[in-house]
Amino acid sequence: xxxxxxxxxxxxxxxxxxxxxxxxxxxxxxxxxxxxxxxxxxxxxxxxxxxxxxxxxxxxxxxxxxxxxxxxxxxxxxxxxxxxxxxxxxxxxxxxxxxxxxxxxxxxxxxxxxxxxxxxxxxxxxxxxxxxxxxxxxxxxxxxxxxxxxxxxxxxxxxxxxxxxxxxxxxxxxxxxxxxxxxxxxxxxxxxxxxx
Numbered sequence: 474x475x476x477x478x479x480x481x482x483x484x485x486x487x488x489x490x491x492x493x494x495x496x497x498x499x500x501x502x503x504x505x506x507x508x509x510x511x512x513x514x515x516x517x518x519x520x521x522x523x524x525x526x527x528x529x530x531x532x533x534x535x536x537x538x539x540x541x542x543x544x545x546x547x548x549x550x551x552x553x554x555x556x557x558x559x560x561x562x563x564x565x566x567x568x569x570x571x572x573x574x575x576x577x578x579x580x581x582x583x584x585x586x587x588x589x590x591x592x593x594x595x596x597x598x599x600x601x602x603x604x605x606x607x608x609x610x611x612x613x614x615x616x617x618x619x620x621x622x623x624x625x626x627x628x629x630x631x632x633x634x635x636x637x638x639x640x641x642x643x644x645x646x647x648x649x650x651x652x653x654x655x656x657x658x659x660x661x662x663x664x665x666x667x668x669x
Contacts, residue, residue, distance in 0.1 A: 478522040485515035599645045600652075602627050604637035607661035613637070616645070620652075631655060 474482075492508045528536035532548035544552035600623035604613035613630060617623040620642070627640045639656030 474522040474524075478518065482515070482518045482522055485511065485518055489515055597646075601643040601645055602630070603641050603643055604630070605639040605641075605656070605658035606637065607659075607663065610641065610658070613640070620644075624653075627655065 488511055489508075492511060495504075496508075526537060529540050530536060530538055530548040531546045532538065532551055535548050535550050539549040540547050541549035541552045544555075546552075597618075599616040599618060600620050601612060601616050602614040602623050603610040614623075614626050617626065623642055627642060630636060631640060637656075639654060639658040641654040642652045644650045644652045
């Protein structure tokens with residue numbers, strides 16, 4: 474909806490609100506015909522401004538997804554996911570707190586608020602290209618899975634028209650390790666006249 478449509482529709486709806494407040498039991502037919510015309514104009518403006526289709530479900534994730542009338546939000550995709558979760562709870566398919574599926578609950582450790590090591594995802598190796606912005610290192614590109622690809626990205630950035638003072642490549646695995654630095658990072662005062 475553009476600005477002109479928005480203002481015209483707002484004006485038409487405000488006019489209808491004024492008509493509604495002025496209605497009484499002895500309102501003449503001429504006034505009712507005027508209200509009817511204003512209603513038609515407002516509906517026409519609304520019809521012009523609506524571009525998409527009406528949502529088929531009440532699901533914010535899948536508003537135009539397939540419909541399941543028995544679901545509370547009428548979304549077949551979300552209801553399928555909920556049904557699968559209920560089935561797995563009943564059948565015991567999901568292990569609880571890292572316990573193997575066949576092991577009884579009496580042998581499981583006390584549940585931890587933070588989970589156990591097996592519940593956490595394994596660390597992933599990534600290469601983070603960073604640039605010096607004058608005050609601190611900041612991420613300058615998408616983290617890469619391949620070191621060579623990250624180095625080629627930084628080389629392309631250095632050749633670009635708006636190259637930074639310095640770049641560095643950081644290896645992320647379970648911790649961060651600076652692998653290589655291009656240029657010399659110099660702290661730049663962003664205030665004019667040295668912050669006097």
